[in-house]
Amino acid sequence: MAKSHKPVVWFPFAAGGTVIAFFLPVIVVLTFMAALGHVPAGLGYERMHAFAGSGLGKLIIFGVVALSLWSSAHRLRCTCYDFGLRADTLVATVLYIGAIAGSILSAVYLMKI
Amino acid sequence: MSRKPLVRECPPTTWYFRQPRYLRYMSREITSVFVGAYCVLLVVGLQRLAAGPAAWEAFLLGLRSADSIVFHLLALAATFYHAATWFNATQKAMPIQVGEDFVPGNIISGAHYVAWAVLSVVVLFLAGVF
Amino acid sequence: MKERTIQLEVLRYNPDTDTEARFQRYEVVCQEEWVVLDALNKIKADIDPTLNYRWSCHMAVCGSCGMMINGEPKLSCHAFLRDYEGVIRVEPLAHFPVERDLVTAPDDFMEKLKRVKPYVIPKEKKPISEGEYKQTPAQLMKFRQYSMCINCMLCYAACPEYGLDPEFVGPAALTLAHRYNQDSRDGGRLARQEVVATHEGVWTCTFVGACSEVCPAHVDPASALQQMKITSSIDWIVEHLIPGGKSARDTVSREDAGDIS
Numbered sequence A: 001m002a003k004s005h006k007p008v009v010w011f012p013f014a015a016g017g018t019v020i021a022f023f024l025p026v027i028v029v030l031t032f033m034a035a036l037g038h039v040p041a042g043l044g045y046e047r048m049h050a051f052a053g054s055g056l057g058k059l060i061i062f063g064v065v066a067l068s069l070w071s072s073a074h075r076l077r078c079t080c081y082d083f084g085l086r087a088d089t090l091v092a093t094v095l096y097i098g099a100i101a102g103s104i105l106s107a108v109y110l111m112k113i
Numbered sequence B: 001m002s003r004k005p006l007v008r009e010c011p012p013t014t015w016y017f018r019q020p021r022y023l024r025y026m027s028r029e030i031t032s033v034f035v036g037a038y039c040v041l042l043v044v045g046l047q048r049l050a051a052g053p054a055a056w057e058a059f060l061l062g063l064r065s066a067d068s069i070v071f072h073l074l075a076l077a078a079t080f081y082h083a084a085t086w087f088n089a090t091q092k093a094m095p096i097q098v099g100e101d102f103v104p105g106n107i108i109s110g111a112h113y114v115a116w117a118v119l120s121v122v123v124l125f126l127a128g129v130f
Numbered sequence C: 001m002k003e004r005t006i007q008l009e010v011l012r013y014n015p016d017t018d019t020e021a022r023f024q025r026y027e028v029v030c031q032e033e034w035v036v037l038d039a040l041n042k043i044k045a046d047i048d049p050t051l052n053y054r055w056s057c058h059m060a061v062c063g064s065c066g067m068m069i070n071g072e073p074k075l076s077c078h079a080f081l082r083d084y085e086g087v088i089r090v091e092p093l094a095h096f097p098v099e100r101d102l103v104t105a106p107d108d109f110m111e112k113l114k115r116v117k118p119y120v121i122p123k124e125k126k127p128i129s130e131g132e133y134k135q136t137p138a139q140l141m142k143f144r145q146y147s148m149c150i151n152c153m154l155c156y157a158a159c160p161e162y163g164l165d166p167e168f169v170g171p172a173a174l175t176l177a178h179r180y181n182q183d184s185r186d187g188g189r190l191a192r193q194e195v196v197a198t199h200e201g202v203w204t205c206t207f208v209g210a211c212s213e214v215c216p217a218h219v220d221p222a223s224a225l226q227q228m229k230i231t232s233s234i235d236w237i238v239e240h241l242i243p244g245g246k247s248a249r250d251t252v253s254r255e256d257a258g259d260i261s
């Protein structure tokens, strides 16, 4: 038995799980308000653009999006296995690539702001 | 005496119906579907934001559909359930020993809940909700 | 004392004649305060002497009477009849091969227990003349909970990941590794990592948490495994991302690997 390289995927999963727990509920509340037609003042173009334009803002947004994406991709991988889908390598490859692609895209968009 | 043990398989696709706690576990895991989908929405939002004011306003307006409201309700439930299960687990992953005794688990988890509430209020405040 | 007639549905399997298991219904007159094991003993004494099951202490310390009672892993000496209504379904522990009736084959668990080196591997060897290895109460408390395991295997019967992948070293054995890792006298953690930090080790665990819910000794295996995932991840970073970290690991594990089994 060889030691596993699972920490590579598990550490970001754990970090992402923490980020999701602390930040995503309130972010969902914000866009939910927008969905109900009460757009919070902070979600207006000027303020969002200023926030995403700052170095710190970019870092926070990228961190939240990338880690949350990774964490849910990893958890979904385990869930597929739990549901009886045994093609774990394929599932893992697809989901991880998806998460990385999403992260790269958000980095690109952030750079444009 | 010869042995002939009988192997009773764990049904690979239906095992989670065997005990209610398995269903609770599976619902925790399935939150990832909604969290993941919501992350995709965030990436789309970033793209719209980068595309300029008109695109961003259209994005916000686009959120106002019935589908989006249903999706948000699901995402709300998923993220809150994720948060609760995550904070409850912290006491298991990171016990704290002070002197001889371990700090009671619900104090560790409780501290996480408090921090969560404070952080959420700060974000709401910064976002101009109040 | 109040009497109550109980219906038990017990899984039967006779390896000499059967190819499949079947349920057999028994009607037993029980005392209100009995446990399921008492009812089985009564069946064996008065109704059907061919029924097989394991037990010894009748007080939740020996760990031999584990069974599925209404689908839940339980010590049958600790499952009170007053907590059940209607027909009580009794089956052998899930996820283990059935030897005969309610008796399961624990071979796999026994082999895994051995694999984790469940003994103190002294940090520094010293001659007996130098006296005992001392430990403070705080150092004892650090692992005490994890040393309470009675090897009843309920956690294995509760763990779906073990059921789906029998290669998984599993809750109790891994927790025992953690128990020794946490012991101030022990220096064998890196040697145990060769089992703990593998795919079949902690990395098959998805933190279902069922093990901790069913454990009659409140060992909390789920917490032990979570903690070992964190230390194993830190180990990985030290070994792969910090220059010089790897050689340190190799020398330590070579020395500690000195087996006594």
Ligand code: SF4
Pocket: C148, C149, C150, C151, C152, C153, C154, C155, C156, C171, C172, C175, C211, C214, C215, C216, C217, C218, C219, C220, C221
């Ligand atoms: S950890 Fe608990 S449930 Fe598992 S074998 Fe030990 S005592 Fe039994």
Ligand code: FES
Pocket: C055, C056, C057, C058, C059, C060, C061, C062, C063, C064, C065, C066, C075, C076, C077, C078
């Ligand atoms: S008979 Fe010993 S634990 Fe039940």
